[in-house]
Amino acid sequence: MLQTCALYGGASYVNSWLGINFAVILAGIFVVTLVYMLSRFLPSSMKGKITSVMRVELTQLFISVIIIIVLLGAASTACSASTAISQHVTHTTESPFAYSDYYIGNLTLNTGLRLLTNVYLTSIDYGIDSRVYPALINYEGPGFLSYSSQIKSTSTANPGAEIFSVSFNFGEDLGANFGILSDLYLAVFGPIITLVIGSLFVQYLSIPIFEYTAFTIVLPVALIMRSIAYSASGSGGLRSASNAVLAIAIAVYLIYPLMISYNSYIVNWIFSVQNPYFQYLHTSFTLDSLPSTFFSSLSSSVSGSFLGISTPSLNSLLGNYASTGVLPLFDPFAVTSQVLTTIDEMAQFIFVGIFLFGLDVTVTLGFAQSLASSLDAGIEGAASFWGNI
Numbered sequence: 001m002l003q004t005c006a007l008y009g010g011a012s013y014v015n016s017w018l019g020i021n022f023a024v025i026l027a028g029i030f031v032v033t034l035v036y037m038l039s040r041f042l043p044s045s046m047k048g049k050i051t052s053v054m055r056v057e058l059t060q061l062f063i064s065v066i067i068i069i070v071l072l073g074a075a076s077t078a079c080s081a082s083t084a085i086s087q088h089v090t091h092t093t094e095s096p097f098a099y100s101d102y103y104i105g106n107l108t109l110n111t112g113l114r115l116l117t118n119v120y121l122t123s124i125d126y127g128i129d130s131r132v133y134p135a136l137i138n139y140e141g142p143g144f145l146s147y148s149s150q151i152k153s154t155s156t157a158n159p160g161a162e163i164f165s166v167s168f169n170f171g172e173d174l175g176a177n178f179g180i181l182s183d184l185y186l187a188v189f190g191p192i193i194t195l196v197i198g199s200l201f202v203q204y205l206s207i208p209i210f211e212y213t214a215f216t217i218v219l220p221v222a223l224i225m226r227s228i229a230y231s232a233s234g235s236g237g238l239r240s241a242s243n244a245v246l247a248i249a250i251a252v253y254l255i256y257p258l259m260i261s262y263n264s265y266i267v268n269w270i271f272s273v274q275n276p277y278f279q280y281l282h283t284s285f286t287l288d289s290l291p292s293t294f295f296s297s298l299s300s301s302v303s304g305s306f307l308g309i310s311t312p313s314l315n316s317l318l319g320n321y322a323s324t325g326v327l328p329l330f331d332p333f334a335v336t337s338q339v340l341t342t343i344d345e346m347a348q349f350i351f352v353g354i355f356l357f358g359l360d361v362t363v364t365l366g367f368a369q370s371l372a373s374s375l376d377a378g379i380e381g382a383a384s385f386w387g388n389i
Contacts, residue, residue, distance in 0.1 A: 016216065017219070018072065021223065025064050025065060028224075032057045078257075096257035097207060100260040122338075126178045192350070218245060222245040244372045263356045267351075286341070
């Protein structure tokens with residue numbers, strides 16, 4: 001458990017952060033011991049100053065050992081939480097970074113791109129429809145694809161004579177409306193989804209950077225800076241900087257991936273019957289049910305049946321026209337339902353890609369800031385950590 005989860009990662013390089021940091025501490029002890037032994041050959045006045053500095057160094061090295069031990073316990077706790085979440089959601093046991101990589105990668109490169117593909121191809125479909133309807137109407141004549149109602153005479157003198165007739169042609173308006181919908185998908189829906197995918201992709205790229213550098217590079221450097229800052233006179237700025245670097249390393253390694261893991265749990269719980277307010281949602285989490293490809297789901301409709309909505313397809317329209325010379329009446333409620341469903345999916349995608357991402361960053365930065373302030377207060381400032389949150 002210690003090697004596979006508490007140290008995170010699947011590579012030996014990542015798992016070796018504990019050894020790397022203890023190696024830095026042992027190197028510091030060796031340097032302190034060597035300097036102290038060499039100081040024995042120096043004058044008494046200089047020997048006393050070096051001895052005083054070495055005592056500070058040994059104290060900070062001892063504090064560094066305590067920090068590493070505390071971080072090991074915190075990492076083990078974070079791993080337990082992450083494996084519990086992944087077991088509940090995906091029935092697998094993954095470390096925080098491994099599960100975060102899976103969750104963000106699937107949401108970005110699978111769900112997000114499929115949703116974006118569906119939106120752009122639906123825009124193309126509506127663009128085709130906006131050209132097909134007016135073209136067929138112009139070809140057939142003004143009476144084609146129209147609605148009419150007639151009232152005929154029932155008198156014996158002139159039976160069947162037309163008394164009143166109402167007719168209107170909606171084909172041209174239908175083409176214009178399809179053009180508006182095409183522009184809506186292309187100019188509004190597409191860029192919004194692209195922005196969300198971009199924010200998710202930033203997370204997806206940052207996860208391995210944090211995994212491979214936070215505790216194997218940044219943390220050792222922070223411990224070295226902290227030791228130098230406490231032994232050098234007038235180095236308050238360096239001390240504050242070392243504490244800030246240490247706090248950031250801890251936050252991005254322990255808090256950030258754990259927060260991403262909680263994102264999947266939050267979404268899973270919101271749209272589950274365990275949520276006491278589930279009955280008031282009037283929707284379900286549909287992002288996981290998007291089709292893998294747009295074309296396979298639109299074999300019967302170019303107007304968007306991938307959402308389970310039955311709308312007239314170009315194939316059925318042209319097939320019916322070839323056999324009967326008449327187009328079926330168009331159902332505007334089907335397209336309206338499709339647009340509303342797409343908006344609902346976009347709202348869900350924005351929630352998981354923007355809102356939860358902002359929450360993750362806020363909690364991570366807040367933790368780092370509070371921890372840095374507590375470290376600046378010294379050993380006696382541990383209790384102030386909770387007051388700064």
